Amino acid sequence: MREITYADAIREAMSEEMRRDENIIFMGEDIGLYGGAFGVSRGMFEEFGEERVLDTPITEMAITGAAAGAAMTGLRPIAELMFSDFMTLAMDQLVNQAAKTRFQFGGQASVPMVLRAPGGSGTGAAEQHSQSLEAWVCHAPGLKVVIPSTPYDAKGLLKTAIRDNNPVVFIEQKLLYRTKGEVPEIEDDYTIPLGVADIKREGKDLTIITYGRMVQRSLEVADKYAEKGIEIEVIDIRSLVPLDKDCLIQSAKKTGKVVIVHEACQTGGFGGELSSVIVDSDAFFYLDAPVKRVGGLDVPIPYNPNLEALVVPTIDSISAAIDEIL
Amino acid sequence: MKNTKGITSHAKSVKITKEKYLDMYLKMVQTRKFEEKAARLFVEGKVHGTAHFCIGEEATGIGVCSALENEDYILQTHRGHNQGIGKNMDINKMMAEFLGKETGYCKGKGGCMHIADFSVGSLGANGIVGGGIPLAVGAGLSQKYLKKDNITVGFFGDGASNEGTFHEALNLASVWKLPVLFVCTNNYYGMSTHVSKSMNIDDISVRASSYGIKGLALDGNDVVNIYKETLKAKEYVKENGPMLMVLNTYRWFGHSKSDPQAYRSKEEVKEWKEKCPIKRYSEFLIKEGLASKDDLEALDKQAEQDIINAVEFAENSPEPKIENIFDDVYAD
Ligand SMILES: Cc1ncc(C[n+]2csc(CCOP(=O)(O)OP(=O)(O)O)c2C)c(N)n1
Numbered sequence: 064m065r066e067i068t069y070a071d072a073i074r075e076a077m078s079e080e081m082r083r084d085e086n087i088i089f090m091g092e093d094i095g096l097y098g099g100a101f102g103v104s105r106g107m108f109e110e111f112g113e114e115r116v117l118d119t120p121i122t123e124m125a126i127t128g129a130a131a132g133a134a135m136t137g138l139r140p141i142a143e144l145m146f147s148d149f150m151t152l153a154m155d156q157l158v159n160q161a162a163k164t165r166f167q168f169g170g171q172a173s174v175p176m177v178l179r180a181p182g183g184s185g186t187g188a189a190e191q192h193s194q195s196l197e198a199w200v201c202h203a204p205g206l207k208v209v210i211p212s213t214p215y216d217a218k219g220l221l222k223t224a225i226r227d228n229n230p231v232v233f234i235e236q237k238l239l240y241r242t243k244g245e246v247p248e249i250e251d252d253y254t255i256p257l258g259v260a261d262i263k264r265e266g267k268d269l270t271i272i273t274y275g276r277m278v279q280r281s282l283e284v285a286d287k288y289a290e291k292g293i294e295i296e297v298i299d300i301r302s303l304v305p306l307d308k309d310c311l312i313q314s315a316k317k318t319g320k321v322v323i324v325h326e327a328c329q330t331g332g333f334g335g336e337l338s339s340v341i342v343d344s345d346a347f348f349y350l351d352a353p354v355k356r357v358g359g360l361d362v363p364i365p366y367n368p369n370l371e372a373l374v375v376p377t378i379d380s381i382s383a384a385i386d387e388i389l
Numbered sequence: 390m391k392n393t394k395g396i397t398s399h400a401k402s403v404k405i406t407k408e409k410y411l412d413m414y415l416k417m418v419q420t421r422k423f424e425e426k427a428a429r430l431f432v433e434g435k436v437h438g439t440a441h442f443c444i445g446e447e448a449t450g451i452g453v454c455s456a457l458e459n460e461d462y463i464l465q466t467h468r469g470h471n472q473g474i475g476k477n478m479d480i481n482k483m484m485a486e487f488l489g490k491e492t493g494y495c496k497g498k499g500g501c502m503h504i505a506d507f508s509v510g511s512l513g514a515n516g517i518v519g520g521g522i523p524l525a526v527g528a529g530l531s532q533k534y535l536k537k538d539n540i541t542v543g544f545f546g547d548g549a550s551n552e553g554t555f556h557e558a559l560n561l562a563s564v565w566k567l568p569v570l571f572v573c574t575n576n577y578y579g580m581s582t583h584v585s586k587s588m589n590i591d592d593i594s595v596r597a598s599s600y601g602i603k604g605l606a607l608d609g610n611d612v613v614n615i616y617k618e619t620l621k622a623k624e625y626v627k628e629n630g631p632m633l634m635v636l637n638t639y640r641w642f643g644h645s646k647s648d649p650q651a652y653r654s655k656e657e658v659k660e661w662k663e664k665c666p667i668k669r670y671s672e673f674l675i676k677e678g679l680a681s682k683d684d685l686e687a688l689d690k691q692a693e694q695d696i697i698n699a700v701e702f703a704e705n706s707p708e709p710k711i712e713n714i715f716d717d718v719y720a721d
Contacts, residue, residue: 088534114534120564125523125557132527135512136462137535140527155554159517160524166717168505168513169495173720204718228720 064245070103072214072246073179073235076221077104077141079252081111084139087225090117090126091143091179100145101181101240127153127178131161131230134176141225147180147234148194161230162205173228177221182210183276183326184364184371185238193364193371195275195327200232201303201336207231207257208303212278214244216301219255227257236276258305262314266296269320269385272311272337274300277324277376284381293389303333308340315346321354322384326375329358352388357381403617410679411688413455413612417447417667418692419480420471424642426696427470427487427501431646435704436488440501441468445641448666449574451475452615453542453636456623457510462528462541464521465514466574467502468640472544473514478506484699490706497709498717518579519545519552522571526558529567529631540568540626548579550596551587559631563600566630570622573633574609576640581652597633609638610666613673638666 067075081087089107091099095118098105108116119126123144130142144150150157161174184193201208207229211217217235224231247253263278264285271281278299285295296314300306315321321341323334334356341347341354360374424442431440443450446468454463454475465472473483478494486493487501494504505513512528515521525543532539549555550573562569573593577584590596597604603625607618615636626632639661643650650658674680680688 086535088530117565120557120560122557122561124554125526125561128520128523128554128558129527129530129561132464132512132524133530133534134527135524136528136531138531155517155520156523160515160520163503164513165720167495167499167503168507169493169498170717171495171505171507172512175720207719 064247066243067214067246068241068243069214069217069236070101070240072218073103073221074105074107075249076218076225078107078110079249080222080225081115086137087139087141088115088117088133089141089143090119090130092119092121092126092145094118094143099143101237103240123149123152124156128156128160130176130178131156131164131174134174134230135164135172139175139225141177141179144178144180146192147182147196148191150180150196150200157200157206157230157232158203162203166205174230175228177224177231177233179233179235181237182234183236183238184375185276187366187368187371189366190363195325195359197234197303198327198331198333201333205230206304208234209257209301210234210236210275210303211301212236212239212275212299214242214246216255216261216299218246219253220257220301223254223257226254234275238276255301257302258307260298260300260307260310262296262310263299264295264297266294266318268294268318269322269389270296270298270314270318271322271324272298272300273324274303275326277326280376280378281324281381284378284385287378287382288385295385300337306340308344311337311340312344312346315341316349319349319351320388321350322357322381322388323354324357324376324381326359328361329356330361332358334358355384355388357384403620405613405616407679409455410674411684413451413616414670414674414680414685415688415692416451416455416474417612417670418689419695420447420451420474421667422692422696423470423474423480423483423699426700428642428646430488438500439645439647440487441645442642443468443471443640445661445665446574446576446609446638447471448610448612448615448670449572449636449638450544452612453572453619456616456619457542458539459510460537460539462510462512462539464512464525464528464541464543465504466521466544466546466549467514467516467518468546468574469514469544470501473504473506473511476506476511477509478504478511480695480699481702482506485703485706488703489709490703491709492702492706496713519549519554521545522549522554522558525569525571526562526567529562529569530565533567538627540570540623542570542572544572544574546579547573547575547577547584547593548582548587550593559597559600559602559633562631563602568626569631570619570626571631571633573635575635575637578640578644578653580644583652592635594633594635602630603632604635605632606635606637609636610664610669612666612670639664
């Protein structure tokens with residue numbers, strides 16, 4: 064299979080969907096000729112023109128609200144925030160408007176929009192450009208939340224998100240944009256359903272449940288343990304809402320040991336939810352040890368590269384949690 | 390009380406049918422009676438929550454919406470019964486929603502602060518001050534993109550015009566030249582705060598100039614002029630992109646049902662009550678020979694009966710069931 068980058072995969076998903084459906088438009092800051100801050104949309108302006116690839120002013124609230132309003136009235140907008148941190152500026156339009164529209168109007172409308180936003184640390188961009196705020200949006204019923212970890216998943220999940228009739232927050236991992244992975248040829252239209260986790264590595268001794276950038280790191284950890292004869296199963300949940308609870312529960316039952324890994328600060332993070340899913344289920348009776356969470360430290364992401372690398376889960380901190388319960 | 394200067398103009402050339410004149414009158418009276426009844430239902434303990442009444446402001450929503458087609462969209466405010474009735478919403482379903490019933494517009498899940506009727510182009514009222522203004526931009530974007538010959542009206546208050554949403558939305562709509570008419574109902578207060586304490590301008594319509602769009606300030610109690618100006622504005626925004634129309638009026642009641650109104654004098658309220666938009670309109674209709682006193686009394690009676698029917702419909706409607714609570718959180 065050919066290999067393309069995570070950024071290319073996202074561009075392909077958007078472009079293919081826009082070719083398929085004329086009512087899909089794409090809006091955001093500097094996404095046009097400039098091609099987006101991370102180059103994700105390079106070439107799209109040339110192909111689809113300014114009617115469908117709309118450069119906006121720096122106006123996160125209006126981008127998000129306009130996408131919601133357009134989605135309510137017949138279009139299927141994809142909106143891009145330059146950094147997921149700027150969801151804070153768009154929060155009313157996202158949480159109070161887009162997420163609630165269908166329910167509060169008794170099912171009269173749907174809001175088929177995707178809000179794409181690069182998240183996560185690792186680029187030295189410091190406190191205001193490095194956050195992992197996914198837990199905030201998972202807490203708003205009405206929104207779906209997706210975080211892909213590979214080019215293959217990014218393309219398949221984004222296509223599904225675009226075809227979904229709900230507002231989907233699609234958080235991309237800025238550190239993964241340049242990573243490559245296998246993706247089917249352009250002609251092979253494929254999608255990945257939301258709410259289906261992917262077992263990225265099978266194992267029988269312990270389960271790591273993770274998502275986003277921490278999938279690769281968890282796989283590295285699993286490789287390390289494999290050398291010692293310990294088989295770790297790595298589950299990439301891929302979509303946080305809806306969540307594939309069954310997959311997590313089954314794996315916990317199989318291995319009896321669970322470590323949850325995510326980059327976002329641990330307190331109030333999505334890891335608490337993942338942990339609850341397991342201990343709330345009959346998997347609880349199969350557990351041989353407490354469920355361990357390895358989240359980011361409860362600090363803003365610092366600028367200094369050494370510090371930045373140490374405030375999120377590392378090979379060592381994940382390994383330490385594993386060793387505690389093995 | 391400051392007087393707004395602003396640009397005013399009279400759209401004398403527009404012809405209005407007698408039917409239209411009387412329809413606007415009926416809707417203004419329906420709005421008033423709807424709210425008077427709603428206020429009584431609170432006193433009788435039949436509803437909980439809150440409601441924001443637009444008594445005294447009827448000319449704004451009725452005047453603007455009477456100039457719209459079904460396919461034109463509106464985004465309403467928390468004080469939007471006049472906007473909804475003006476856009477031909479079903480009064481029975483409005484009342485049922487107000488009482489939180491299954492037969493209400495939102496199946497009892499939204500209440501009157503979140504009422505909507507997509508079938509008549511109402512994209513919903515909003516509990517967030519200024520929350521609907523960016524949505525109006527999106528609706529206008531759809532209309533432009535889909536090449537529809539229609540416009541979107543985004544309603545909001547004077548207080549909302551201090552929110553970021555207002556500024557971001559006007560700017561974006563202007564840059565994209567969208568067919569959006571932004572309508573500010575200036576009733577001079579955001580809860581207790583007089584406009585003179587929330588902005589350093591007398592005339593809110595001057596805010597339009599920051600976005601390179603046309604601003605217009607009108608007497609918000611003159612339904613005929615509002616109607617005519619909206620007809621003109623519709624053509625204007627289709628051609629040129631957005632416009633800001635400010636309607637200066639007054640709310641007679643408190644901000645919501647629990648407001649002692651310590652922030653304004655009885656004299657001020659009295660002064661504005663004398664400028665009642667319905668009284669003024671009925672005098673106009675009689676003076677112009679468009680209706681007799683009897684005609685108007687008949688319409689008053691009809692409005693009264695409409696509201697009695699609506700309450701009966703609502704009270705006899707079933708309560709929503711908790712079994713259906715997850716319906717519509719997500720679309721299929
Ligand atoms: C974002 C937000 N802030 C505050 C409130 C509380 N609130 C509801 S209505 C209102 C006053 C709004 O004033 P204005 O926009 O002038 O409209 P009016 O009530 O006068 O019709 C306030 C402060 C709210 N609902 N939303």
